[in-house]
Amino acid sequence: MKIDKETVEKVAHLARLEVNEEEKDTFAHQLSDILDHAEKLNELDTDDVEPTAHVLPIKNVFREDKVEDSLDRELALSNAPDKDKGMFKVPKIVE
Amino acid sequence: MLDGYEMTVGLEIHAQLDTNTKIFCSCKNEFGGEPNTHTCPICLGLPGTLPVLNEKAVDYIIKAGLALNCEIATFSKFDRKNYFYADLPKAYQISQFDLPFCEDGEVKINPEGEEEMIVGITRIHLEEDAGKLNHDGDISNANSSLVDYNRVGTPLIEIVSEPDIHSPAQAIAYLKKIRSILEYIGVSDCDMSQGSMRADVNISIAPVGSDKLGTRTELKNMNSFKAIEKALYYEPKRQKKVLESGGEIVQGTMTWDDEAGKTRAMRSKEEAHDYRYFPEPDLVPVVVDDQWVAKIKEEIPELPDTRQKRYVEELGIPEYDAGVITADRQMADFFEGVVSDYDNAKAVSNWMMGDFLRLLNEEDITISEVKFEPKDLAQMLKLMDDGIISSKIAKTVFEEMFATGKTPDTIVEEKGLKQISDSSELENIVSKVLEENQSAVDDYNSGNKNVIGFLVGQTMKATRGKANPGMVNKILREKLEG
Numbered sequence: 001m002k003i004d005k006e007t008v009e010k011v012a013h014l015a016r017l018e019v020n021e022e023e024k025d026t027f028a029h030q031l032s033d034i035l036d037h038a039e040k041l042n043e044l045d046t047d048d049v050e051p052t053a054h055v056l057p058i059k060n061v062f063r064e065d066k067v068e069d070s071l072d073r074e075l076a077l078s079n080a081p082d083k084d085k086g087m088f089k090v091p092k093i094v095e
Numbered sequence: 096m097l098d099g100y101e102m103t104v105g106l107e108i109h110a111q112l113d114t115n116t117k118i119f120c121s122c123k124n125e126f127g128g129e130p131n132t133h134t135c136p137i138c139l140g141l142p143g144t145l146p147v148l149n150e151k152a153v154d155y156i157i158k159a160g161l162a163l164n165c166e167i168a169t170f171s172k173f174d175r176k177n178y179f180y181a182d183l184p185k186a187y188q189i190s191q192f193d194l195p196f197c198e199d200g201e202v203k204i205n206p207e208g209e210e211e212m213i214v215g216i217t218r219i220h221l222e223e224d225a226g227k228l229n230h231d232g233d234i235s236n237a238n239s240s241l242v243d244y245n246r247v248g249t250p251l252i253e254i255v256s257e258p259d260i261h262s263p264a265q266a267i268a269y270l271k272k273i274r275s276i277l278e279y280i281g282v283s284d285c286d287m288s289q290g291s292m293r294a295d296v297n298i299s300i301a302p303v304g305s306d307k308l309g310t311r312t313e314l315k316n317m318n319s320f321k322a323i324e325k326a327l328y329y330e331p332k333r334q335k336k337v338l339e340s341g342g343e344i345v346q347g348t349m350t351w352d353d354e355a356g357k358t359r360a361m362r363s364k365e366e367a368h369d370y371r372y373f374p375e376p377d378l379v380p381v382v383v384d385d386q387w388v389a390k391i392k393e394e395i396p397e398l399p400d401t402r403q404k405r406y407v408e409e410l411g412i413p414e415y416d417a418g419v420i421t422a423d424r425q426m427a428d429f430f431e432g433v434v435s436d437y438d439n440a441k442a443v444s445n446w447m448m449g450d451f452l453r454l455l456n457e458e459d460i461t462i463s464e465v466k467f468e469p470k471d472l473a474q475m476l477k478l479m480d481d482g483i484i485s486s487k488i489a490k491t492v493f494e495e496m497f498a499t500g501k502t503p504d505t506i507v508e509e510k511g512l513k514q515i516s517d518s519s520e521l522e523n524i525v526s527k528v529l530e531e532n533q534s535a536v537d538d539y540n541s542g543n544k545n546v547i548g549f550l551v552g553q554t555m556k557a558t559r560g561k562a563n564p565g566m567v568n569k570i571l572r573e574k575l576e577g
Contacts, residue, residue: 014369016179053172053194053374059382062150065114068121076134076244086130087229087241090181 001035003028097300100338102331103308104260105297108273109251110283111224111290112155117248118223119146119189119378124250126289130229130243138248140185145377148173152250153196153381155282156221157391159252160197162280162398163216163273167388171196173221173375178368181242182225190253192372195220196383203400204272205418206264214269215257224249252283258308263327267320270294271422275399279424293318298330299344309334310344314351314358326351330358402427410440416448425462432469437476446472450490454497466500475503487560488512516563518570521554524562525570528553539575547571 008027012019019027070076073086082089117124120137137144160167174192200216226244254273260266274285274292285292299311312330317323334344349358397405399421406417421427426447433443451472455462475492478484484492484507495506507513515521529536532553538546547568554567 014177014371054376054379056379058379061147061379062153063116063121063147065116065149065151066121067116067123070122070133070135071139073129073131076131076139082239084239084241087243088131088181090240090242092238092240 001032001039003031003035007031097331097335099303100300100331100335101303101305102261102298102300102327103258103311104256104266104327105258105311106254106256106260106266106269107295107297108254108256108270108292109224109294110159110254110273110277110285110292112152112250112252113281113283114149114151114155114250116149116151118149118152118221118250119248122248124248125245126286126291128245130241131245133245134247138184139244140183146189148378148381149250152221153383154391155250156196156219156252157383157388158280158395159254159277159282160200160219161388161392162276162395163197163200163202163219163254165197165200165216165219167383168194168196168198169384170194170380170382172380173378174372175375176222176370176372178370180225181240182228182247184226184244184247188223188225189375189378190222190372191220196381202269202272202276204265204268206262206268209262209264212259212265214259214265217255217257219252219254222251222253223247224251263324266296266327267324270320270323272399275422275424279398280395287318287320290318294323296323296326298327298334300331300334300338309338310346312344312347312349312358314349317351319353322351322353325353325356326358329356333358399424399427406430406440406444410434410444412440412444416444419452420444420447423462429462429465429469433472433476436470436473439476439480442476443472446476446493450493451497454494458497465497467496467502471496471502478503478507482516482563483507483514484512485514485560485562485564487555488514491560512561514563515558515561516566518566521562521566521570522574524557525554525567525574528557529571529574536575547575550575 005024005028008019008024008031011031012024012027077083077086077088080088112118112124114124116122117133117138120135122133122135122138125133137146157167171191172194173189175187176190176192177187179186195218197219198217200219201213202216203211203213205211224246226242226247229241229243256269260269277283277285277292283291287293294317296314296317297311298314299309301307301309312334314323314326314330317326330349337344345360348361350361351357352359402421403414403417406412406421407414410417412420419426420430430443430447433447434440437443455465472493475484475489475496478492479486479489484503491510492503492506492512495501495510496503499506501509515524528550532550535546535549539550550571551564551567554571555562555564
């Protein structure tokens, strides 16, 4: 499967990554190769195989609905690049 | 209003679940609280943390699914919905994509002024809520936002309707029914003012008889029935105007400006969201067996429709009254409390539908904030039946009960409201009234028998409403004829 430069640009934008022109070409090739490799799996007959969302044979892992201590606010905010009034301060978001 | 066109509405209702803790961590699930005091490494999305599912949240979504007549999935899983926004610290929301817990439900509604109908429910899935952005002053002038992550990880169910709704009345009836049922089963308090219930509203129009739906616009996070209703009158008309002037509807998110009474396109970039859903690798699938479903089924109380039917059939109250009373579980519980102490259910429903609802609306309070007990209303009705207070005085007593929470006996005692049924006392009062109204007596004697109504009124006035009206009538007649 061929990944073109536009697709690389779109994926990069969705992941908020900056890539230069040279990288776009490199990634287009590399992503195409990866998909080609994965494409090989389609040669297998999987008609009788249940679709798998998870590879571990585990199900129903739960937590009891019991309150435990939360972080102190100062600790919760300690990695924040900027804060104000006990809240995380972020640049203005225009929707 | 839309001649030639029909509107179709899709509703996605979000309801916060009333669990003690968040969906994937043990932080307290609570509205409000000082900003960022209910967070931990998991809900803050710090690297290296793993979510663990709250079993109660699964119990609750199964309960909601059963109450809304859904099929409960035996195998369910979570998925990542990817997007960058500051309200979401992980940059993805854990939600469900192709294998939700509940599918194919339905609910019966009675839209005002329309026939009873069924609205299909496509699916109900479980997900986590996002944080809250705060702005100093006007958002358009702000150059930064402040983020409070207390709400991150609050368990949410999203209930998606089939495109069965075609009028504002149907949409409102549907929303109210869903709210009522969720309150009955106790999974959400559905308080719209606190955002624990909110809805995304999809609106499209198409020529009548067309089997295709038109292009839709979406109003997100609507949290008032009034605003939804107004938007549902406005938006289809706007769409019709666009179509009739040769334009096209642009699919996208709009915002409802309640002050202007208009929808407005948001400054959204043209590109469609690309959420790139994929199975959540940090959570294992959930398998729900028959035993689990059976256990939850047992916990479901009598729901509003069944309760309404029982009130009509067994207690003999009108269907409409029964509908109003059962729509709110607290109201219905209160009603049953009164009826358990007092036989005449019709009288109870009359009081609840009348003065009770009026005062609740005027004071803008809910049943749980009412100061008196169901047994007090029963006692008041008994006082009326026993002739101790008149129906007119009962109104005064009721208002006093509502205002102070005092028992009817105390109120009657303190305010001296006991009906005067003592015949000698009443005779004296009547005699005095007759003396003071000689011209009315003359009228009566000259054949105008209707004037007796005026004299009854004068006697009631003289006793400040406390005279037994039946006795006043009798004594007056005796004296006038005698």
